[in-house]
Amino acid sequence: FFGFDxxxxxxxxxxxxxQEGLQDxxxxxxxxxxxENTPKGRAARRFASLVQERTEGAIKVEVYxxxxxxxxxxxxxxxxxxxxxxxxxxxxxxxxxxPKWQVLDLPFAFPTHEAVREAYQGTIGTQLLNSLNNxxxxxxxxxxxxxxxxxxxxxxNVPSDFKRTHFRIMPSPVIDSQFHSLxxxxxxxxxxxxxxxxxxxxxxxxxxxxxxxFSKKLFQEQEYMTLSNHGYLGYVVLMNDxxxxxxxxxxxxxxxxxxxxxxxxxxxHSIEMNDAHLRQIKRSDSLEIHYLTKEQKKLWKQSLxxxxxxxxxxxxxxxxxxxxxxxx
Ligand code: LMR
Numbered sequence: 001f002f003g004f005d006x007x008x009x010x011x012x013x014x015x016x017x018x019q020e021g022l023q024d025x026x027x028x029x030x031x032x033x034x035x036e037n038t039p040k041g042r043a044a045r046r047f048a049s050l051v052q053e054r055t056e057g058a059i060k061v062e063v064y065x066x067x068x069x070x071x072x073x074x075x076x077x078x079x080x081x082x083x084x085x086x087x088x089x090x091x092x093x094x095x096x097x098x099p100k101w102q103v104l105d106l107p108f109a110f111p112t113h114e115a116v117r118e119a120y121q122g123t124i125g126t127q128l129l130n131s132l133n134n135x136x137x138x139x140x141x142x143x144x145x146x147x148x149x150x151x152x153x154x155x156x157n158v159p160s161d162f163k164r165t166h167f168r169i170m171p172s173p174v175i176d177s178q179f180h181s182l183x184x185x186x187x188x189x190x191x192x193x194x195x196x197x198x199x200x201x202x203x204x205x206x207x208x209x210x211x212x213x214f215s216k217k218l219f220q221e222q223e224y225m226t227l228s229n230h231g232y233l234g235y236v237v238l239m240n241d242x243x244x245x246x247x248x249x250x251x252x253x254x255x256x257x258x259x260x261x262x263x264x265x266x267x268x269h270s271i272e273m274n275d276a277h278l279r280q281i282k283r284s285d286s287l288e289i290h291y292l293t294k295e296q297k298k299l300w301k302q303s304l305x306x307x308x309x310x311x312x313x314x315x316x317x318x319x320x321x322x323x324x325x326x327x328x
Pocket of ligand 1: 170191
């Protein structure tokens with residue numbers, strides 16, 4: 001089966017009880033879908049080495065990148081079933097199970113990076129993490145960046161340009177509604193199938209952060225990019241609940257501390273990583289790049305109004321009020 005032995009992945013805790021005196025080694029399998037050279041890829045590695053170092057090897061964190069172990073469609077179930085112990089999906093990927101999480105997908109919800117931080121670390125983040133109902137343990141939010149639009153057909157500057165375009169999206173009703181409000185059609189596809197679907201022209205556009213557009217070579221299959229900053233893509237770090245409960249208090253403290261430091265690190269470095277990837281995309285000369293103007297942004301916002309109207313009753317008043325407050 002694709003060369004992977006999944007039964008091996010299900011041994012979450014490996015005890016070495018043959019050699020007396022040796023401490024039990026705890027293994028955390030951390031699975032994610034992006035490339036290594038991205039904010040999430042680097043944060044996962046950083047977290048792994050902090051934990052390993054501070055527990056003197058008693059906890060080993062094995063990081064599986066690029067969806068090598070599980071893709072975005074099955075990583076959540078694999079986590080819940082204890083085949084792996086940690087994942088960090090885009091928050092959008094929780095919206096079908098936990099509809100209130102759509103709040104983070106609202107277009108133009110976060111005017112600044114500071115607003116994202118306030119949302120993740122303030123009331124919105126706390127409410128969302130608590131809403132996971134002990135199904136999995138929500139640990140923290142990790143940062144990536146604003147999403148940009150790429151297309152192979154034409155430059156997408158104003159909403160009417162989206163007519164007859166077909167976009168790959170993450171599974172999130174708000175993102176779906178966003179593209180339909182702009183006049184495009186959509187297909188929900190796994191992240192690591194995006195390149196292929198652009199290559200065979202099943203889709204002719206997609207939205208993502210610059211780090212994902214660069215590291216997955218999506219820009220090579222596209223002709224145009226609109227730097228629109230129309231939505232934010234970030235992550236929630238999740239842990240298998242039972243696994244967490246079984247850890248010693250001391251190990252829980254080390255993990256929490258390492259996560260807090262990694263969260264701080266990714267918040268400070270994700271912007272420059274995405275900027276560096278934009279420079280590399282520009283250098284490749286394979287895309288025509290357009291910066292959305294103020295007037296164009298106004299037109300997008302007008303077209304996107306219905307997305308807010310549709311989502312409000314699902315997201316609920318208190319979270320919506322928080323979002324409006326961040327936009328003031
Ligand atoms: C996507 O599916 O486009 C992203 O969620 C990938 C990621 O994890 O950054």
